[in-house]
Amino acid sequence: xxxxxGDSYIGLTRKSLPNADKVxxxxxxxxxxxxxxxxxxxxxxxxxxxxGLAMTWTHEIIAIVRGRKxxxxxxxxxxxxxxPELNDQYL
Numbered sequence: 001x002x003x004x005x006g007d008s009y010i011g012l013t014r015k016s017l018p019n020a021d022k023v024x025x026x027x028x029x030x031x032x033x034x035x036x037x038x039x040x041x042x043x044x045x046x047x048x049x050x051x052g053l054a055m056t057w058t059h060e061i062i063a064i065v066r067g068r069k070x071x072x073x074x075x076x077x078x079x080x081x082x083x084p085e086l087n088d089q090y091l
Contacts, residue, residue, distance in 0.1 A: 001028070001057050001058060001059045002057065003047075003052055003055045003057055004056045005055065007052075007085040007086055008082075008084040008086060009044050009087055010075060010079050010087055011027070011075070012071050012072070012075045013026075013027040014068060015027070020064065024059050024061060025059075028057070028059065031044065031045070031048070035048035035049050035052075035053065036048075036049070042089075043087065043088040044087070044088075062078065
């Protein structure tokens with residue numbers, strides 16, 4: 001996903017709803033809730049708390065990967081390749 005400022009985050013979800021857009025919307029809702037209600041010092045949540053919640057965000061499904069192990073490996077690969085500003089894991 002990408003903020004209106006151009007800062008980006010790559011993440012995955014493991015939910016198995018038939019509609020991928022609904023899965024993404026639910027994951028985004030959880031990110032926003034955690035940013036507000038939990039004290040996690042992750043780059044994405046710090047960004048959301050410091051104005052990101054009020055921004056417009058674009059969400060894009062890059063791939064649908066079957067298998068938990070394979071999905072996490074693919075996420076790590078993408079984060080290392082693209083170095084999104086709001087991912088502070090895997091770097």
